[in-house]
Amino acid sequence: MLNVSMTLVCATPPVDGFGEVVAALARFQRDGLPVQLHPGDLGWYTRCGADAAAAATRTWSRDGQILAVGLLDGPGVLRLAVSPDAFDDDDVATGILRDIAGSTSFRAEVVEARGGPRLRRALIEGGWVPDEAWTPLRRDLAGPVEKSDLRLEVTNVDRADVRVALQRASFDRSTFTREGWRAMAEGPAYARARCLVGYDGEVAVAAVTVWSAGAGRPGLLEPMGVHREHRGRGYGAAICRGAAAALREMGASSATVCTPSDNVGAVATYASAGFVPLAPVRDFRRAV
Ligand SMILES: CC(C)(COP(=O)(O)OP(=O)(O)OC[C@H]1O[C@@H](n2cnc3c(N)ncnc32)[C@H](O)[C@@H]1OP(=O)(O)O)[C@@H](O)C(=O)NCCC(=O)NCCS
Structure with a gap:
């Protein structure tokens, strides 16, 4: 008789199995559900290298089916997504909680768990306390997107330097490099991604x-x-409109994003580009 195991298994994917994790995470994304960890988050992390991205990823599977994915996105920070089919699954919620409480390989101090109401309940019952608030925003893509005021260039390997320079000019602590861009672009998630650079005249x-x-x-x-020397001129809203249009062209049903609620400039910028803010959702922090 076939012995079917129903045990929830936590694992780190092999580098050559990372594409399967990205595909599973893509299947978790559905409109109308909480904005949770996305293939793009794994894709963006792949700038640190394919090995590092796989090593920072955890999957929870039952009978070979991936039901939850975690990304160790910085020291002690675990970002989670749960399959909507397992949102109410007690075993998945308690299994994840047991692993993050007891694991020596990835002790999480902060957990992002926007999807999976059962998991959020398990965290609260387990004594985890509310932490930083994040604001998800969503723009429906059923209708056309108004044209961006910027000229948009899709980054290719020859223009990666421009993309990297803008990242560094926009985020104070960015360590993005040309090698990082290449690693990201070679990763499985980037097969369905693109970088856009917005130009005003000849200026990126x-x-x-x-x-x-x-x-x-x-x-x-x-x-x-937006480059720190070019803010306050509508470029942020314009690049967000360009992003929404690109996603629509790629077949996406909506464009989503999540930003710390205290990043008021970012929330205002997305809203200005037609993104609708959803109710803020807090991370969880280990109480002791
Ligand atoms: C947030 C950011 C993209 C805004 O770019 P920007 O080009 O200055 O934004 P825009 O000029 O297009 O402004 C769009 C709207 O947001 C508002 N806004 C922009 N920055 C703001 C701020 N710091 N505080 C309050 N409102 C702000 C503008 O007033 C404008 O509102 P309006 O459409 O009602 O007139 C830019 O500050 C940035 O790159 N910050 C660092 C990176 C970052 O935080 N990215 C988002 C992370 S998810």
């Missing part, structure tokens, strides 16, 4: 990377920024 002023999760699913903007 803003950049964004957009990630599709496949046709009919929500896409993600991650990251988006």
Whole structure:
């Protein structure tokens, strides 16, 4: 008789199995559900290298089916997504909680768990306390997107330097490099992504990377920024409109993004580009 195991298994994917994790995570993305960890988040992390991205990833599977994915996105920070089919699954929620409480290989101090109401309940019952608030925003892509005021260039390997320079000019602590861009672009998630650089005349002023999760699913903007010397002129809203249009062209049903609620400039910029803010959602922090 076939012995079917129903045990939830936590694993780190092999580098050559990372594409399967990206594909599973893409299937978790559905409109109308909480904006949770997206293939684009794994894709953006791949700038650190394919080995590092696989090593920072965890999967929870039952009978070979991936039901949850985690990304160790910085020291002690675990970002989670749960399959909508397992949102109410007690074993998945308690299994994840047991692993993050007891694991020596990835002790999480902060957990992002926007999807999976059962998991959020398990965290609260387990004594985890609310932490930083994040604001998800969403723009429906059923209708056309108004034209961006910027000239948009899709980054290719020969123009990666421009994309990298804008990242560094937009984010104070950015360590993005040309090698990082190449590693990201060679990763499985980037097969459904593109970087856009926005130009005013000949001057590169803003950049964004957009990630599709496949046709009919929500896409993600991650990251988006405007050169610090060119802010306050509408370029942020313009590059976000360009990002939404690109995602629509790629078949996405909506464009989503999530930003710390205290990044009021970012929230205002997305809203100005037609993104609708959803209710803020807090991370969880280990109480002791
Ligand atoms: C957030 C950021 C993209 C804004 O770019 P920008 O080109 O200055 O934004 P825009 O000129 O297009 O402004 C769009 C709207 O946001 C508002 N806004 C922009 N920055 C703001 C701020 N710091 N505080 C309040 N409102 C702000 C503008 O007033 C404008 O509102 P309006 O459409 O009602 O007139 C830019 O500051 C940036 O790159 N920051 C660092 C990177 C970052 O935080 N990225 C987002 C992470 S998810």
